[in-house]
Amino acid sequence: MMDFGEHAMTDEDLTAFLTEKPRFVAVATLRKDGSPFVVPVGYLYEDHCFYxxxxxxxxxxxxxxxxxxxALTVFSDEWPVKFVLxxxxxxxxxxxxxxxxxxKHRWMMSRVEGIDHDEFERNHLSLGRAVFRVRVTPGNLASSDVTKMQHVESEAATLPGERERAGL
Structure with missing residues (x-):
């Protein structure tokens, strides 16, 4: 995986980002024909695993x-961006x-107002559930916290290797 050096999240930063509020993870999988497909899914992050x-x-x-x-991606929806791959x-x-x-369901629904959570959960669970775990290790993880960059408001602020990849 890519190394974002000083902009990479520490283990504590990573856990805080993934658990501070409910977010969605973009899950990339393969269709039968081999083409990629990405879908947003709620997740629970515990003990270095996505559920x-x-x-x-x-x-x-x-x-x-x-x-x-x-391939999983979780990212913030504001600048300066934080993301986990x-x-x-x-x-x-x-x-x-x-x-x-x-x-996982209660965590994802913890910030949703205006619905009957118990009824929603009953309906949700009535379909049955399959649970999948993806383990996170240093070798399969890349993360970046752009707030760690100096002058994040500047156009000159780039991630390591970004200028070269862009052909600049």
């Missing part, structure tokens, strides 16, 4: 079972009492 849930018969579950290699293997794991699924 993703979906209905067991949804296309995402089928793609992950058929070809479990994934992970490549890895999605492993389907049991969740017989739905404890993990419920923790």
């Amino acid at each position: 993703l849930t979906t209905a067991p018969d949804r296309a995402l579950a089928h793609r992950l079972r058929r070809h479990p290699q994934v 992970v490549t890895g293997t999605a492993e389907e794991i049991p969740d017989p009492d739905l404890a993990l699924t419920k923790r």
